[in-house]
Amino acid sequence: MLEVSQLTRQYGDKTAVDNISFTVPNGKVTGFLGPNGAGKSTTMRMLMGLEHPTSGSALIDGQKYASLKSPLSTVGALLDAKAMHPGRSGLQHLRSLALTHGFPKKRVDEVIEMTGLSAVAKKKVKGFSLGMGQRMGIAGALLGDPQNVILDEPVNGLDPEGVIWVRNLARHLASEGKTVLISSHLMSEMSQTADNLVVIGRGRILANSSMQDYLKLADDQRVLVRTDQRDEFASFLSQQGVNFSPVETDGLMVEHTPARDLASYALDRRILLHEVTPQVATLEQVYMQMTRDEVEYHSGDFNAANGSVIAPGGSPSQAPQADPATMYESPQTPWGQKGSN
Numbered sequence: 001m002l003e004v005s006q007l008t009r010q011y012g013d014k015t016a017v018d019n020i021s022f023t024v025p026n027g028k029v030t031g032f033l034g035p036n037g038a039g040k041s042t043t044m045r046m047l048m049g050l051e052h053p054t055s056g057s058a059l060i061d062g063q064k065y066a067s068l069k070s071p072l073s074t075v076g077a078l079l080d081a082k083a084m085h086p087g088r089s090g091l092q093h094l095r096s097l098a099l100t101h102g103f104p105k106k107r108v109d110e111v112i113e114m115t116g117l118s119a120v121a122k123k124k125v126k127g128f129s130l131g132m133g134q135r136m137g138i139a140g141a142l143l144g145d146p147q148n149v150i151l152d153e154p155v156n157g158l159d160p161e162g163v164i165w166v167r168n169l170a171r172h173l174a175s176e177g178k179t180v181l182i183s184s185h186l187m188s189e190m191s192q193t194a195d196n197l198v199v200i201g202r203g204r205i206l207a208n209s210s211m212q213d214y215l216k217l218a219d220d221q222r223v224l225v226r227t228d229q230r231d232e233f234a235s236f237l238s239q240q241g242v243n244f245s246p247v248e249t250d251g252l253m254v255e256h257t258p259a260r261d262l263a264s265y266a267l268d269r270r271i272l273l274h275e276v277t278p279q280v281a282t283l284e285q286v287y288m289q290m291t292r293d294e295v296e297y298h299s300g301d302f303n304a305a306n307g308s309v310i311a312p313g314g315s316p317s318q319a320p321q322a323d324p325a326t327m328y329e330s331p332q333t334p335w336g337q338k339g340s341n
């Protein structure tokens, strides 16, 4: 179990992590979400004893990392996939880790096999692709068969097969009763992987709940109804001041009205509804609503018609100007999205 309690980390004037508390329970995958610069990596690094908290605590199974008797068997982390000696092979890297921690060579072979690296394990780390480096980092994290696993952006650079593999791995570890904390910017992936979510923005907790409860926070609850008496039902809804929009030939997407009320209105008016489907918000929709004002590094919108970039809250300019406030931002790509970082 991981326990973060009133944790704060300041770098000079900058408060990277601001008095946050949350628990990551055993047997669950907990997604750790937040915009760039929200404080996820800093929190994970404090759990792993790589940064000292300014105040508060970050504990693993009730202990600070530095006090753990058998660190690699208690917690395994992928924090920076490039943190390996470039001149060594993956096999050498894992063997030296195993040797210093007293794990048998057999365990190295097991994690190499588990992470799909058998064919490249003897290659020098400097020749690794981003995805191979990620897999090697995960292999290192799993070496001690730890009770707690912390993965910072593990799917970064992985191909679709690798992304599914990480999902299955996380689910498998949780099914064995292990604690899994995993950060990612891939919302669709996270929605399939995590049981619980901790969302942070500008160093503060924005949400800490089960995935199910989180999805209920969508502020635009909508219900799709279908009926052969659409005009009649639509005119009734208009009289009630309910907002809706037509869908295909027989449907209405109705806003802010519970499905039960809609069914009841229809029954009273002897209108047969042949479909009443509450729309489930996606994780991405709820997350975007929640973090709208928490994004430290905003991208401008790209105007495909004339190639201009509209600065956040501003008017079009022909070329993006270098601005110290956005110096961490990825360059605008021709298709108007941020590149990966």
Ligand SMILES: Nc1ncnc2c1ncn2[C@@H]1O[C@H](COP(=O)(O)OP(=O)(O)OP(=O)(O)O)[C@@H](O)[C@H]1O
Pocket (backbone or CB within 6 Å): 011, 014, 015, 016, 034, 035, 036, 037, 038, 039, 040, 041, 042, 043
């Ligand atoms: N060593 C440091 N010195 C100064 N500022 C730092 C340092 N490490 C992190 N920060 C700042 O702390 C804030 C939180 O950074 P952090 O890397 O934890 O965010 P993150 O949520 O992991 O972001 P991303 O999703 O981009 O990886 C950022 O504003 C970052 O610039």
